Amino acid sequence: AQSVTQLDSQVPVFEEAPVELRCNYSSSVSVYLFWYVQYPNQGLQLLLKYLSGSTLVESINGFEAEFNKSQTSFHLRKPSVHISDTAEYFCAVSRTAGGTSYGKLTFGQGTILTVHP
Amino acid sequence: DTEVTQTPKHLVMGMTNKKSLKCEQHMGHRAMYWYKQKAKKPPELMFVYSYEKLSINESVPSRFSPECPNSSLLNLHLHALQPEDSALYLCASSYIVRGNSEQYFGPGTRLTVT
Numbered sequence: 385a386q387s388v389t390q391l392d393s394q395v396p397v398f399e400e401a402p403v404e405l406r407c408n409y410s411s412s413v414s415v416y417l418f419w420y421v422q423y424p425n426q427g428l429q430l431l432l433k434y435l436s437g438s439t440l441v442e443s444i445n446g447f448e449a450e451f452n453k454s455q456t457s458f459h460l461r462k463p464s465v466h467i468s469d470t471a472e473y474f475c476a477v478s479r480t481a482g483g484t485s486y487g488k489l490t491f492g493q494g495t496i497l498t499v500h501p
Numbered sequence: 502d503t504e505v506t507q508t509p510k511h512l513v514m515g516m517t518n519k520k521s522l523k524c525e526q527h528m529g530h531r532a533m534y535w536y537k538q539k540a541k542k543p544p545e546l547m548f549v550y551s552y553e554k555l556s557i558n559e560s561v562p563s564r565f566s567p568e569c570p571n572s573s574l575l576n577l578h579l580h581a582l583q584p585e586d587s588a589l590y591l592c593a594s595s596y597i598v599r600g601n602s603e604q605y606f607g608p609g610t611r612l613t614v615t
Contacts (some may be wrong), residue, residue: 416601427505427591427606428544435601474543478600487598488557489531491543 386411398500399467400424405460405495415477417458417466418489419449422472431473434458451458470499505607507592513613516582522610524575524592530605532598534566534576536591538609544591550575581611582614 391406409415416435420428432443439451455472458475475492504528512518524533531552536544549557550569566578575592587600589609595602 420606426606427608428604429591433601433603442564472602487549487551487595487600487602488546489544489604494541494543496514 386490390492394496404469407458414480420474465499507607519580522577526594530594532595534593538589
């Protein structure tokens, strides 16, 4: 089975400051890693994903995440946040190979990022 | 078109009512999902359809009945719900059921059971 731990339930930060949202996972098998964002009263949107290759992945809106296999982490970072980044962020994993839970996303508990002016 | 649509946006129903939630996508995806999300919690998977066949049922109570009439549509039929079933119900789709398939989520139906 897989599990995901997001170490901070809430992260307040001022506009233009850097931010890091932490995610650790546990799995007995190889996994793919995802970050989803949920704006208030909306569904989830994929922010970025790690499938293979370079361990640093970037999104189009300035977020990046680095897969660290030895530390089983996939922390999300942004060097300068905007008010519009205020949302809830979910880290998730999915098995790379078959099994009864193949294709199933396992989510962390979420981190609410609040950007203050 | 990368949109998943869900109707209705809001639904209030009594415990004896029967209602349905609808989900539609036109991306040619062959995998569709129902999730339940309680406040301040992550989404919990309920059902997965692969090529219009139910492939995963996460031990969901029978008062929730999914249906996939065709590859673009997914319904969730509700009957005799309990107040604790009040939640945001999210539909998602992906190309196929596979670990690296990106899931596209709809905006959800906010359900209140009175």
